[in-house]
Amino acid sequence: MRALVLLIAAVTLFTACQQTPTKVVSQEPIIPGTITAEKVMADNPVILDVRAPFEFNLAHVPGAINVRWEDFSQQDPRYRGSLQTDLFAIARRLSLIGIDMDSKVVVLGKGRQGNGEEGRVAWTLQVLGVKEVYTLVNTSYRQLNPKEDRPDVKNKPYWKPVVDESLTISFDNFKAYALQQLPPMKFSSKARTKALGGIPPGALDGPAPSLFGMNFNDAKGKVVILDVRSPQEFGIQNLTQHKEVKAPVVNLEWREFFNDKGMTNREVEKLLTNKNIGKDKIILVISNHGVRSAAVTYALRAMGYRQSVNFAGGYEQWK
Structure with a gap:
């Protein structure tokens, strides 16, 4: 009986070794489009x-x-x-x-x-x-x-x-769009600032930042902040906890933007649509220090979200 079991095991092993290896399908688009x-x-x-x-x-x-x-x-x-x-x-x-x-x-x-x-x-x-x-x-x-x-x-x-330069946004400009207000003019000396003290509020704002060819007022209405950290990180700390932040903040983890082969995942477009993020939006992407947010900006651009930009400083610089 033992000899029979060993014979069956040997035959099974031999048959397995003779199987044709699974062929990997390499015609899958490496990015949305026709490039494989x-x-x-x-x-x-x-x-x-x-x-x-x-x-x-x-x-x-x-x-x-x-x-x-x-x-x-x-x-x-x-x-x-x-x-x-x-x-x-x-x-x-x-x-x-x-x-x-x-x-x-x-x-x-x-x-x-x-x-x-x-x-x-x-x-x-x-x-x-x-x-x-x-x-x-x-x-x-x-x-x-x-x-x-x-x-x-x-x-x-x-x-x-x-x-x-459209792929990245400075801290000052990110803050301006997050708060939806122009940054104050910076002066070189306290004396000059004091001398201009009688100027009406708002007159010293600027220079106004612009994104994707739009002036500040037109752009700020299209801005959404996309936080691509994990839901756990988002729950602990996020920009909605800052009352001065007026731009909408959406959490969608960065892993959703890539498939198991590391290619851009087109299925994430449905998730973006469900969160009211279309290709007409200006998407400011943020993570802790600009790594995961850069990956998502790369994926978004590949999928045709041409008005997406990485805040490379991330929460570390925001703090």
Whole structure:
């Protein structure tokens, strides 16, 4: 009897080994539209892996380059969500790893298991003017592109970023739209401020910020603040707890914007519609320090929400 059981087990094991491996469907659009993951991979893009160095060194896609979102951000812990002020220095660094504005770049990360790091790096590249940037989960890329022989990355000449300022918003402007009131004019000395003390209230407001070609008054009526932290974080602290904040605040966790392969999730459009967020809205995206909010801004832009912008300073700067 024991011999028969062992024979059946051996036959089962042999049969399992002979099964054809499951084929991964690679014709799925990598972003909304017609560009597929298969086509992107066939063009030998520059591969960035944003996982921690320890994980990267354990195993990574051949030819991938390990970067961290912090590499491109300010070192001061109070402003760590904000990009370095010298964007040309970032561009020079990118040129040394084969990236310029015309490069095709795939950013690999942990997807929904991470904290949006690949979306943050993708957003950073877009701010600098890199036109084609895509995100994927590390394991999905291995399935889609099993080739071991990737060409070596070649340096690119130094290039000057063509900055897309519409992808990010300063603290002062974020605050102005959140409070829906113009920031007061700042003066260089107390004496000048005192001398102008008789001017009527409101006369010193400005300069008025503008978003997406709209003046302040027209834009503020379209603004919605999208908090993409977890519901638990939102419950503990959020902008609705500040009475002076007049803009509507909506919570929708960042993971909803990506599928299991790290690609943009079109199903989230239904959730946005249910929360009265259409493509006509100006969406100010916020998280703790601009990582998850950058990932969501990247996803929103890919889905056609062209008036979405990342507040990179996040709650850390708001505090």
